[in-house]
Amino acid sequence: MCPDYVPTIGIEVHAQLNTLSKMFCSCSVKYGDPPNTHLCPVCLGLPGSLPRVNRKAVILGLRAVRALGCSIPPVAQFARKNYFYPDLPKGYQITMFQLPLGTEGKLELIDEEDRLESAIGIERIHIEEDTGKLNHEGRMGTLIDFNRAGAPLIEIVSKPEIKSGPHAVKYLKELRRLLRFLRISNANMEEGSFRCEVNISVRPSDREELGTRVEIKNLNSFKAVERSIDFEIKRQTNILESKGEVKRETRGWDEKEDATVHQRFKEGESEYRYFPEPDLPELLLEGDILDESTFDLSKIPARKVKDLVNRFGVPPHAADLLMSGTGSPEGNPYFVAEFFEEAVGRHGGLGTPAANLMTGVVFEFLKKSGLTLDQTDFTAKKLAQITKMVSRDELSNTSAKMVVSLILEQGGEVNDIVMREGYAQVVDDDEISILVREIIEANAPIVEQIKRGKLNAIGALVGAVMKKSKGDVDPKRVNELLQERILGKKNRGG
Numbered sequence: 238m239c240p241d242y243v244p245t246i247g248i249e250v251h252a253q254l255n256t257l258s259k260m261f262c263s264c265s266v267k268y269g270d271p272p273n274t275h276l277c278p279v280c281l282g283l284p285g286s287l288p289r290v291n292r293k294a295v296i297l298g299l300r301a302v303r304a305l306g307c308s309i310p311p312v313a314q315f316a317r318k319n320y321f322y323p324d325l326p327k328g329y330q331i332t333m334f335q336l337p338l339g340t341e342g343k344l345e346l347i348d349e350e351d352r353l354e355s356a357i358g359i360e361r362i363h364i365e366e367d368t369g370k371l372n373h374e375g376r377m378g379t380l381i382d383f384n385r386a387g388a389p390l391i392e393i394v395s396k397p398e399i400k401s402g403p404h405a406v407k408y409l410k411e412l413r414r415l416l417r418f419l420r421i422s423n424a425n426m427e428e429g430s431f432r433c434e435v436n437i438s439v440r441p442s443d444r445e446e447l448g449t450r451v452e453i454k455n456l457n458s459f460k461a462v463e464r465s466i467d468f469e470i471k472r473q474t475n476i477l478e479s480k481g482e483v484k485r486e487t488r489g490w491d492e493k494e495d496a497t498v499h500q501r502f503k504e505g506e507s508e509y510r511y512f513p514e515p516d517l518p519e520l521l522l523e524g525d526i527l528d529e530s531t532f533d534l535s536k537i538p539a540r541k542v543k544d545l546v547n548r549f550g551v552p553p554h555a556a557d558l559l560m561s562g563t564g565s566p567e568g569n570p571y572f573v574a575e576f577f578e579e580a581v582g583r584h585g586g587l588g589t590p591a592a593n594l595m596t597g598v599v600f601e602f603l604k605k606s607g608l609t610l611d612q613t614d615f616t617a618k619k620l621a622q623i624t625k626m627v628s629r630d631e632l633s634n635t636s637a638k639m640v641v642s643l644i645l646e647q648g649g650e651v652n653d654i655v656m657r658e659g660y661a662q663v664v665d666d667d668e669i670s671i672l673v674r675e676i677i678e679a680n681a682p683i684v685e686q687i688k689r690g691k692l693n694a695i696g697a698l699v700g701a702v703m704k705k706s707k708g709d710v711d712p713k714r715v716n717e718l719l720q721e722r723i724l725g726k727k728n729r730g731g
Contacts, residue, residue, distance in 0.1 A: 241442040242474045246399035246435065246466060247360075250412060251390045252422040253367065253430035254297045260366045260389035261288030261331065261517075268428050272382035280366075280387035282327030287516050294389035295520065297421050298338050298364045299530035301391055304415055304537055305359045307339030309522055313363075315514035323379065324369035326386055332365035334511040336519070338391075345539035346411040347553055357408050358396030365390050370429070385429070391421075397436070397447075401470075402463035409433060409459060414538045417562070418570045426457055435466060439473040439483070448473065448483060453497055455489040465490040469497050541574060549581050549588035558596040564603040564610040573610055579617035586621030587628055590637075594620065598638045602645045614648035615641065622651045630711050635703075636660040669702075669710050673718045676701045687723050695719055 259266055262279035278286035302309055314336035317329045342359035367388040372380040393412065399405045413431055416422040424431035433456050438448035453469060456462050473483050488497040535541065538560050545556035565572035577595055580586040603610060623640055626632040632640065632655065643654050655661055676698055677684055686694045695716065702715045 242439045242470075242477060243442045244400070244437060244439050244466075244470045245397045245447055246401075246405060246437045247397040248395045248399060248405060248408065248462075249434045249436070250393045250395075250409070251367075251432045251434075252301075252393065252416055252424055253385075254294045254389040254391060255420055255422055256291055256293045256297070256389055258291060259387035260291050260294055260364070261387060264387065266385065266388045268430075270384060272380070272384060275384045276386075280326070281383065288331065288514075290517065290520070291389055292526070294364060295338075295526060296530045297389075298362065298391045299522070299527065300419060300532060301393070301416065301421050302339030302342070302362050303530060303532070303534075304419055304421075305339070305342035305344055305362065305393070307342030307359060307362055309339055309527070310336060311522060312336060313338050313520040313522055315364075315517045315520075316511050317514050318365075319510045320508075322368070323381055324371050324383075324386070326369065326383055330366060330368065331514055331517070332392075333363035337361045337363035338522075344395075344408065344412055344415070345537070346407060347539070347542065347557055357398050360394045360396050362391055362393050365392060402466035405435065405466055406459045406463050409462060411539065414560075414562070418538050419532065419536065426459075429457075432457070433462060435462065435469075437466060437469050437473070439470060439477060441477070448477070449485050451483065451485065451497075452487045453490060454487060454500065461490050461492065464495065465497055468495070472497065536571070541571070545574065545577070549578075549592075551588050551592045555589070555592040555596050558600070559592060563600055566609045566611050576610060576617050576620075580620040580624075584618050584621035585625065586617075587624040590624040590627055590634075591620055594623070594637065594641055598641050599645065602642065606645075613645050615644045619644060619651050626651070626655075631655075632660060633703075633711065669714060669718060672702050672706055672710065673715060673722060676705065677719070677722060684723055695723070 253266070256266060258264060259275075259280055262277050264275045264277050264280055267275070279288055299309065313333060315331055316334040318332050318334070319329045321328055339362045340360065342362070343356040344359060345356050347355060367385050367390050369381050369383040369386040372382065395408065399408055413424040416424045416431070422430060426432070435453040435456065436450050437453065438450045440446065440448040451469060451473070453465050456465060469488070476483050484502065486502050487500045489500050490496075491498045535544065542553065542556045542560050545551045545559060546553055551559070559574045559577050560571075561573075562570040563573065573595070577591060580591050581588050599610070599615065602608075603613075620641075623632065623637050627634060627637050636655075639658070640651060640654050640660060643649065643658070644651070680698060680701065683694050683697055687698075698719050699712055699715050702710065702719075703712055
């Protein structure tokens with residue numbers, strides 16, 4: 238009997254920092270410009286050129302270190318990573334090795350079971366420069382664009398605590414949200430400013446020793462990450478089950494084949510011949526540069542989600558959606574969450590109903606229209622007013638959604654729309670009783686089923702009353718009156 242196999246997964250993320258210029262020179266990092274238009278002797282590594290450190294990049298890197306709870310050392314050090322590849326103009330890359338920017342942190346996230354307390358450990362964060370970009374398409378062979386060579390990156394190395402493809406995607410989405418919300422990186426995968434490499438090994442569950450590690454590159458989407466991990470787990474498991482040997486190698490993801498493919502056998506760290514960068518001094522992480530990297534820690538997205546849950550009783554998945562940035566104007570990803578906080582905290586709206594309206598009808602409208610929430614006539618005060626009317630049985634849930642939709646589409650005040658459209662919910666028992674009697678008389682077969690004990694059939698009658706009233710009656714009270722008339726049950730307030 239073959240033992241079960243356990244994967245060990247870690248991810249390295251390269252995120253381009255939000256600066257205007259490159260890491261060691263003043264060349265622009267603007268995306269989309271013609272190839273090889275942002276170059277100088279420094280980023281090309283020409284003889285006699287000397288690098289100088291981009292201060293803004295260091296501050297943004299330290300902000301990421303703080304956000305992920307890493308320890309900040311007193312000194313960081315740049316190093317040369319030596320290897321030859323066409324996209325590396327100097328023949329080496331300036332990075333960090335022995336003395337990174339931060340170590341031993343964690344990324345907080347909501348786990349698969351919708352609980353709040355979950356995290357993936359962060360091993361280290363360091364700054365480095367990007368390479369050029371190879372273009373293999375066309376008839377002229379491989380072309381090289383050095384525009385992004387020298388662009389400032391942070392590399393975030395997770396601990397090998399990721400369990401599966403879906404777990405990896407959850408980690409990456411949360412990390413990307415953190416970098417975006419704190420304006421550390423735009424983290425656009427389509428622009429190459431958020432790239433990831435997966436390290437994965439598989440071992441029998443009855444052994445402590447880790448298996449041989451394989452690195453997967455060329456992962457340009459969350460879908461590719463998930464599928465490549467799932468494929469590689471199966472591939473390595475099949476090798477081990479057939480008594481074969483997993484080789485240490487770098488593999489790429491082939492989208493067409495839906496498989497990982499061999500690229501090269503993996504180099505060891507000693508082959509890169511790391512040594513301290515002789516043209517740059519050590520970075521002293523103290524004084525102003527530390528002060529400028531500070532920020533309000535409550536702005537960390539995962540903590541904001543927890544705050545919405547704890548303060549307002551919002552379900553974790555709804556709080557997570559409110560903090561997704563959907564519908565927020567550019568430059569303020571917190572807008573929707575703060576809008577909700579104002580509606581419930583300041584204007585007395587009800588937390589869960591307000592969250593349901595926001596993540597339902599409001600988000601649906603904003604996605605279809607392409608507008609942001611601040612471009613509509615819908616306000617936090619109006620949201621609070623609507624939820625309070627629902628709680629007082631003045632509006633049904635269906636009518637509340639209609640009111641929100643009309644405000645989003647046309648503007649207007651809540652009370653005016655309710656009166657004009659006749660959305661005020663009927664609360665008078667005499668009026669509801671008339672509707673109930675009409676539905677009972679029109680549905681004799683269903684009534685007989687209910688009398689014979691098929692109680693779930695009463696839902697059809699409730700639906701018929703709601704349809705006849707256009708949603709203007711309380712379904713709970715309709716249910717009570719139907720049971721009173723059909724079964725003789727007096728259960729109001731029970």
